Amino acid sequence: MRAGNSNLLPHALGLAVALGSLSMTASAADTSIHGFAENATYFRDGVGLSKFRNTGQLEILKPLETSGGGWYNVSVNAVLRATYDGVYDLNDEEFGEDAQQQYLGSNWHPNEDVSNQALTPGVPVPCENDPTLCNNLSGYMDEDSNDLRTPDFNDEWDFVRELYIDASRNVGDDQLSIRLGKQQVVWGRTDLFRVLDTINPVDYSRHNIYDELEDIRIPQWMLKADLLMGPNEVFDDMNFQLVWNFDKFRPNNLGTCGQSYSIVDAGCFFSSYIGFPDSFPVADYAGSLIPIIHDVKLPEHSLQNTQIGLKWEGVYGDATFSLNTLRYRQQMPSLHYRAGAVPGLPALDGVFDIHFPQVNLFGGSLDYYDMTTDATWRIEAAYTNGEELARDTDGHKQTDMARYVIGFDKNLMIPALGSTSAFLLSAQVFGQHVLEHESDMPDAEKNWTGTLLFKGFYMHNRLSPQLVLAHDVKAAATAIAPSISFQPDNHWLFNFGFNVKEGGNKKFPWSVAAANGDSSGQWEPLARFTNGPIGVANQEDEVQLTIRYGF
Amino acid sequence: MKPAIVALALAAGISTATQALPVTEAQIQASFFPYQTESVPQVPELAPGSVINAGNVDKVMAYLDPAMYQFVKNGDYEITVGETTSFGLHQSYIDATRKYASQAELGAKTGEITAPGAGRPFPQEPSMDDPRAGEKLAWNYKYGYNWGDSAAIMPFYWYMKDMESGKVERTFKFNFNFLNYSRRTAQDPVPEISPNPSELFRGTYAMVLEPFDVKDTQLLIHKFQNDVKNDNAYLYLGFQRRVRRLSSGQTTDAFLGTDIMIEDFEGYGGRISDMKWTYKGTKWLLSPMYNHNDMALASEPVESDGYQFVDFTGTGTCFPKITWQLRKTYVLWSEPVDPNHPVGRREHYVDAQTFIIPRNITYDRNGAMWKTFTIGQSHPDHHLPQNKGKGVAIDDSFSMVDMQANHCTTGQFKGIIDPKLSPESRFTVQNMRASGR
Numbered sequence: 011m012r013a014g015n016s017n018l019l020p021h022a023l024g025l026a027v028a029l030g031s032l033s034m035t036a037s038a039a040d041t042s043i044h045g046f047a048e049n050a051t052y053f054r055d056g057v058g059l060s061k062f063r064n065t066g067q068l069e070i071l072k073p074l075e076t077s078g079g080g081w082y083n084v085s086v087n088a089v090l091r092a093t094y095d096g097v098y099d100l101n102d103e104e105f106g107e108d109a110q111q112q113y114l115g116s117n118w119h120p121n122e123d124v125s126n127q128a129l130t131p132g133v134p135v136p137c138e139n140d141p142t143l144c145n146n147l148s149g150y151m152d153e154d155s156n157d158l159r160t161p162d163f164n165d166e167w168d169f170v171r172e173l174y175i176d177a178s179r180n181v182g183d184d185q186l187s188i189r190l191g192k193q194q195v196v197w198g199r200t201d202l203f204r205v206l207d208t209i210n211p212v213d214y215s216r217h218n219i220y221d222e223l224e225d226i227r228i229p230q231w232m233l234k235a236d237l238l239m240g241p242n243e244v245f246d247d248m249n250f251q252l253v254w255n256f257d258k259f260r261p262n263n264l265g266t267c268g269q270s271y272s273i274v275d276a277g278c279f280f281s282s283y284i285g286f287p288d289s290f291p292v293a294d295y296a297g298s299l300i301p302i303i304h305d306v307k308l309p310e311h312s313l314q315n316t317q318i319g320l321k322w323e324g325v326y327g328d329a330t331f332s333l334n335t336l337r338y339r340q341q342m343p344s345l346h347y348r349a350g351a352v353p354g355l356p357a358l359d360g361v362f363d364i365h366f367p368q369v370n371l372f373g374g375s376l377d378y379y380d381m382t383t384d385a386t387w388r389i390e391a392a393y394t395n396g397e398e399l400a401r402d403t404d405g406h407k408q409t410d411m412a413r414y415v416i417g418f419d420k421n422l423m424i425p426a427l428g429s430t431s432a433f434l435l436s437a438q439v440f441g442q443h444v445l446e447h448e449s450d451m452p453d454a455e456k457n458w459t460g461t462l463l464f465k466g467f468y469m470h471n472r473l474s475p476q477l478v479l480a481h482d483v484k485a486a487a488t489a490i491a492p493s494i495s496f497q498p499d500n501h502w503l504f505n506f507g508f509n510v511k512e513g514g515n516k517k518f519p520w521s522v523a524a525a526n527g528d529s530s531g532q533w534e535p536l537a538r539f540t541n542g543p544i545g546v547a548n549q550e551d552e553v554q555l556t557i558r559y560g561f
Numbered sequence: 562m563k564p565a566i567v568a569l570a571l572a573a574g575i576s577t578a579t580q581a582l583p584v585t586e587a588q589i590q591a592s593f594f595p596y597q598t599e600s601v602p603q604v605p606e607l608a609p610g611s612v613i614n615a616g617n618v619d620k621v622m623a624y625l626d627p628a629m630y631q632f633v634k635n636g637d638y639e640i641t642v643g644e645t646t647s648f649g650l651h652q653s654y655i656d657a658t659r660k661y662a663s664q665a666e667l668g669a670k671t672g673e674i675t676a677p678g679a680g681r682p683f684p685q686e687p688s689m690d691d692p693r694a695g696e697k698l699a700w701n702y703k704y705g706y707n708w709g710d711s712a713a714i715m716p717f718y719w720y721m722k723d724m725e726s727g728k729v730e731r732t733f734k735f736n737f738n739f740l741n742y743s744r745r746t747a748q749d750p751v752p753e754i755s756p757n758p759s760e761l762f763r764g765t766y767a768m769v770l771e772p773f774d775v776k777d778t779q780l781l782i783h784k785f786q787n788d789v790k791n792d793n794a795y796l797y798l799g800f801q802r803r804v805r806r807l808s809s810g811q812t813t814d815a816f817l818g819t820d821i822m823i824e825d826f827e828g829y830g831g832r833i834s835d836m837k838w839t840y841k842g843t844k845w846l847l848s849p850m851y852n853h854n855d856m857a858l859a860s861e862p863v864e865s866d867g868y869q870f871v872d873f874t875g876t877g878t879c880f881p882k883i884t885w886q887l888r889k890t891y892v893l894w895s896e897p898v899d900p901n902h903p904v905g906r907r908e909h910y911v912d913a914q915t916f917i918i919p920r921n922i923t924y925d926r927n928g929a930m931w932k933t934f935t936i937g938q939s940h941p942d943h944h945l946p947q948n949k950g951k952g953v954a955i956d957d958s959f960s961m962v963d964m965q966a967n968h969c970t971t972g973q974f975k976g977i978i979d980p981k982l983s984p985e986s987r988f989t990v991q992n993m994r995a996s997g998r
Contacts, residue, residue: 040865044773069776071998087998178995185986187995196802224800238991246759246783249991325990327759328793330806377806381791384810421811425903432814470721470730470968471818500732500772560773 042071048558055551057104060270061217062096067171080179083187089172093162097270098155107138107155109268114282114534115275118514118546124523125534130285130299132278134268143281143301146360150306150343151266151277158269161215166260172229185238194227195234195253197321197334199375199388200415202461202480203440206334206373206392209253209319211341214273215265218550219543220491220509231257247325255317255338259309261366262341274538274546276343284361284522292352302535304348304360309339329378334392336371344398347405362405369396388417388438400539402450402521409446415439431467438462452518452539454484459542472497480544487513487545493554503558514548516540579693581666581675584659584684592684593655594647595889595914601645602845607887613640613847624847624887626910628922628933628964638875643851643884648915648940651952653746654706658684667693667700672788672834674700679744679752681705681916687840687891695838698893698911703788703833705916709953710748711740713982716770718862718870718973721819724877725967733817734771738983740764743786747952748980760786764988768996775799775817779993782809788833797993804993813903819970820961825934827956828909828918829895835902836895844892846910847885848919849935852943853957856883859973868945870973871937871958879969881937881958889913890920904931912938915954925965935960941978951978 045068054060067089074084098106111131113121136143137154144152153161162169174191198206202219210227217226232255239248265272267281283299290296309315319336345362349355373392380387391414398406416439421432440459447455460483465476478491493507517531518540531537538546591598606613606621613621618633625633625640632638657680665682666675676682682704683697691697714737721731742761743753762784769778777799782792794807812824812831824831858869859882872882891911897904905928910920921934937958941948944955959972986992 042770044771044776046773069998083996176996194802199803199805201801222800224802236991236995238986238989238995240986240989241756241758243756243758246761247989247991249994323991323994330795330804330990379791379793379806379808381810384791384808386806386808388806419805419808421808421814423811423813423903430813430815430903431818432811467815467818469818470820471815472730497731497774499730503774 041073042069044069044561046558046560048556050554050556052552052554054270054549056549057101059097059101060105060550060552061554062100063093063216064096065091065093067091076177081177083176083178085176087172087174087176087191088170090169091162091171092160092169094160095158095270098159105270106158106268107135109134111267111278114278115538117550118275118541118548119533119537123517123532123534124526124528125520125532128284128522128526129279129302129534130283132267132275133281134278135266136281140281143303146301146303146305147280148306149308150261150364151264151280153266158266161213168228181237184240187236187238189234190232192229192231192257193234194224194229195232195255195319196223196227197319197332197336197375198390199377200390200417200440201436201438201463203413203415203438203459205390205413205415205440206332206336206371206375208336208338208341208371208392209255209317211260211262213263214543215263215269215271218271218273218547220489228260228263230255230260245324245326247330249321249323251319251321251323253319253321253336255319256313257316258311259315259317259339259366261308261339261343264343271550273543274541276538279535279538280343280364284356292355294358295352295355298358300356300358301360302362303345304357304363306343306364307346307366309366315339328381329376331374331376333374334371335373338369338371339366340369340397341366345400345405347403365398365406367396367398367408369394383420385418385420388415388419390415390417399444399451399453400536401448401452402519402536407446407448407451409444412441412443412445414441427466429466429468431471433467434463434465436461436463436465450519450521452536454540457482457484459483482513482542482544485513485516485540485542485545487511487542487548489544489547501559501561503556503560505554505556505558507554508552509554510551511544511547514541514545516545578669578673579667581664582685584662586659588685589655589659589662591686592681593650593658593914596645596647599889601887604887607642607847609642609644609884611642613642621847624845626846626908626920626922628930629847629920629935631930632875632880632933632962636876638880640847641884642847643855643886645886645888646850646852646940648850648912648938648954649952650706650915650954651709651747653751654680654952656680657746657752665700667696670834671696671837672832674788674833676700676704679704679746687843689840689842691840693838694840695893695895696833698840698891698916699829699833699836699838699895701916702829702909702911702918704744706746706953707827707917708739708956708976709741709951709978710745710751711738711978711980711983712953713738713977713979714956714974715977715982716975719817719819720873720971722877722879722969722971723967724879724962724969727877731818732772733769733775733819736768736770738764738766738987740766740983740985740988754985759783762786766983766988766992777998779997781988781990781993783988791832795990795993797997799998802997804990804997820932820963820966820968821934821970824904825921825923825932825961828911828921828934828936829907835898837898839894839896841892841894841908843913844890845887846890846920848888848890848910848912849881849883849937849958850886850888850912850919850954851884851937851939851957853939853955854943862973864975868975870975873958873960873971877967877969879962879971880960881935881971883937883958912954917954917956929965931965932961932963939976945975945977948976948978953978 050063052061267278286295288297317338323332343364348357375390462479480489495505518536520532661678687694717735719733767780779797781795794809859872874882893909896906905924908922923932925931938954939957962969
């Protein structure tokens, strides 16, 4: 199980004191309480029930009156969430601790390679089935069955999704706005992709890449301070922002083996073993099974390991822009190879350690309204150093990275489609360039993913069909997600859709297979990166129904 | 320009710049105090307290716009007549008109104007002989005192209703704020907030409080002094937690799926240059203008300070339960320049004293009546105590009826004239991010 955040309280209290003489009493304004109850039931082709997620969420806002200190607009905000996913009880043959794989990657590729002879199937929910793996993965992907069923009720108290205090005060002619507490901080202007939006880690186990980021970002204890300077002779608006993430580092949740969503099937790879035949010529290795993961090296929760970001943002004419810099930890795991005593062979107690290296990000974003086309253009770019990517030899390489998104949004009146509301057309191209690429990296040196959203509105916007397309160019993988939502009144929402993926056909050579005489492309373990989250989910075609009652 | 050339230009449909004309004190008085210089027609059926219904509406047909006549004739609504009262605008606006109006002149093209300072640019009585009289009325509306230099509607309820059943399909609860960056007269600084590098004219900020699915959505619209330039519009989506830039050219979009286009806002929310404007004469018409505190108000929704909203009545509860008064009204038509615009024309019934537009009728491209918009106006001295003496005709209730779809959207305002509620800092993109949840 994950360790708790015992250091958290002193940080938070210290910052609260630093806010000054903030004497607060409950305001005459009413406490605002809203929320929803939701059931999401998904069926997967050939598998059956893949999600029976029941969520209750409460959002509470309490304005406070202040006396002294010059603070105003003070409020306490809380978001509480409880989730129970019944799929682990209703379809326990496919998901959960008893979900056995015939071979590693059986949920996305055939069993035809040397790689599948060398690697064992992933152990589902290791902490229920394999104490060694559970120990090796301690702190990361070490959920037990109850964690899968009720993921919000863990040692990090994730059922408290957000809990923060807002306060503002004047500083000269400017306004200082503070948000302190467990929160989400969102940078950038991009949908789906995370170029600048990298402050909070993400829980992909909830529904791969397809849920709103708001619901899958993992909130962190942070201080966000904005100095709002307003207009000047040049800019229509200007702002400086400081973000200090003083929470214990948490990586992205990729989904434990046995969960219904395990992005790029990483969870099962991390809970598998590499096997050596009895005839292997080195005595200690003959007939042995070596865990893929030896240990998870989570950074210590210390002041030096906290994460900090700065943003300068403004409005100039028809353009809004930002310049951003962030020192943070890579949220995706990086596998560091552990050499054994025998040259060319891994350590007997585990092949890789998982690390989360320090990363420096420099980036910016811009959006611009073009009156000629009556369209909005969005650009977001980031350069990072310190990231580590997977490669065949040594498991990883540190490389500088460049990522960018160009987006286009337009509202269109289309009378021929019988609606008095404008249709939304939104297209994006996401590019990723590995600046120090090596031939044994399964990630393409340059790759692009395109997305398209077309959304319409009927019946006074209560009926809304939409089509979402995403295509990963180098992976040759496509996701198609048509859906329709209906709101009969202020409370109820019904959403029905399909989520269909194509792709997952790329192989990538593996040196271990080559050493065994097969230097051709393999499915395991590296092609998961080549095929990406869309391609690896190629057998996760689903029909999805969500019913929500909001209040 | 020689008369012959003017005639040729007019015959060819070419606009030319108008010359600034001197404005007399008599014209100022007539424009701002019409009920001191003209007599209200004495019609027995329109005596205060009278009720106009299907049985007697034909006798007063001349004092109703065609859409409202039709509703009463069909029995959808009964009109209770109130006393005609003066809605005197703030003295600072009148003074600004006195100071600057003689410098106002139209440019060569529709949407172009030179009108320094503030105030009503064309206080002269419109003339049927003036081919650009309609355009001048449109500018008087755009540069009208409207909500004053700044105002807040806190809260603002919108209801989407099936007119046949009266069922409320959706309810939205907003806070709205308005701020004039330029042409200010009453609140410091005047006449313009500085710095104003993009030469903004007006800002509108809205936050959605309910329902849950759109809660915390914020909208910011910046209108420019240059009428030809499209607005800059920004949307903060609570579920995305970031500000999206909007393409703002689609002003015929149904706002949040209601019966109201963005272009319908406040009577007309588009650009002057998007329309051909025609003055069609002056009439005495019944207008939805009243004293809020004298109305039979709704018991719900409840406000903690005891404020009560205007109630609704009639078919589908699509009509405000208010009194109507006989007022001097300019009839102004706007016809879209864009042949693909869904609207054929709008008839705006402009209140001559305040230049607000309490009644609008929208016709479709086939010339059929499509929608009708009522914006009920309260006298500020008979509303919230803090609005007394502010010289603003307070938007207090609205009803947009889609007569073809048998559907309506109604609204209840709690309008407050208080500059502290609408500081300049509220109208920034950064404020949307900082206050976003």
